[in-house]
Amino acid sequence: MRPLIAGNWKMNGNQREAARLAEALRGGAENADLLICPPFVHIHQVAALMLGSRVAVGAQDCHAAHHGAHTGDVSAAMLRDVGATHVILGHSERRTNHGENDAAVLAKTEAALTAGLIPIICVGETEAERLSGLADSVVEKQLGGSIPYGFITAGGIVAYEPVWAIGTGRTPTDRDIAAMHATMRTALVERFGPAARTTRLLYGGSVKPSNAAAIMALPDVDGALVGGASLVAEDFLAIAGAVPE
Numbered sequence: 001m002r003p004l005i006a007g008n009w010k011m012n013g014n015q016r017e018a019a020r021l022a023e024a025l026r027g028g029a030e031n032a033d034l035l036i037c038p039p040f041v042h043i044h045q046v047a048a049l050m051l052g053s054r055v056a057v058g059a060q061d062c063h064a065a066h067h068g069a070h071t072g073d074v075s076a077a078m079l080r081d082v083g084a085t086h087v088i089l090g091h092s093e094r095r096t097n098h099g100e101n102d103a104a105v106l107a108k109t110e111a112a113l114t115a116g117l118i119p120i121i122c123v124g125e126t127e128a129e130r131l132s133g134l135a136d137s138v139v140e141k142q143l144g145g146s147i148p149y150g151f152i153t154a155g156g157i158v159a160y161e162p163v164w165a166i167g168t169g170r171t172p173t174d175r176d177i178a179a180m181h182a183t184m185r186t187a188l189v190e191r192f193g194p195a196a197r198t199t200r201l202l203y204g205g206s207v208k209p210s211n212a213a214a215i216m217a218l219p220d221v222d223g224a225l226v227g228g229a230s231l232v233a234e235d236f237l238a239i240a241g242a243v244p245e
C-alpha cells in the first residue's frame with residue numbers, strides 16, 4: 001500500500017507561517033501520500049492553498065457531538081466543511097492534558113466517521129508501562145476500546161506513538177517498532193477480519209530525516225506521524241523521500 005506521511009503541526013505557527021509551510025509542501029512526494037494537520041484556526045486557509053495538490057489537510061482533534069453547547073470545541077462536521085479530510089484522535093497529549101480516555105476517543109471517532117472524516121487513532125504506552133512489560137497489553141486495550149465498527153472500511157488509520165518517544169529524540173528499537181506493529185495488525189485482523197490487512201499503521205515519535213528510512217522499511221509500518229520535523233518543509237519532505245520505492 002502507498003505509505004502516508006502525516007505532519008502534526010500541534011499548536012505552532014501564525015497565518016503567514018502556516019501558508020509558507022503549506023506552499024512549500026504543495027508539490028507532494030514521489031512515493032508517499034502527504035497529510036498536514038495544522039491548528040484549527042489555519043485549516044481553512046491551508047486547505048484552500050492545497051486545493052488541486054496531492055496533499056491532504058486534517059485536524060488534530062474534534063468534539064464527539066455534531067453541534068451544541070460545547071464552548072471552545074469544534075465538531076467533525078465543521079472540520080469537513082472547511083476542507084479537512086482527516087482528524088487525529090486520542091493523541092497522548094490529548095489523553096494527558098485533557099483526560100481523554102478510550103471511551104472519549106471512541107465517541108470522537110464515531111463522530112468523525114459520521115462526518116466523512118478519516119480518523120487517525122493514536123495509541124502508545126508510557127515508558128513505565130514499557131519497562132514493566134505492559135506495552136502490548138496497553139496498546140491492545142487502547143485499540144479495543146477506541147475503534148468502532150466501520151472504521152476499517154472507511155479507511156481509518158492507526159498510529160503507534162510510544163509516549164516516551166514523543167518530542168524526546170528517543171525511539172524504540174527497530175525490532176520493538178516492528179513487533180508492536182505486528183501486534184496491532186494481528187489484533188485488528190482478529191477483530192475486523194482480512195480487511196484490516198490494508199489498514200495503514202503509522203509510527204510516530206521522534207521521526208526525522210536521519211531515522212525515517214530505517215523505520216519506513218520495517219514490516220507493517222505504512223507511514224509516519226511526524227511532529228517537530230513536520231514544521232520544517234525540507235525535513236518533512238526528506239522523511240517522505242525516505243520511503244522505500
Ligand SMILES: O=C(COP(=O)(O)O)[C@@H](O)CO
Nearest residue numbers: 008166167206225226227228
Ligand atoms: O506527537 C507526535 C510525535 O512528535 P515528534 O515531535 O515527532 O516526536 C506525533 O503525533 C506527531 O505529531
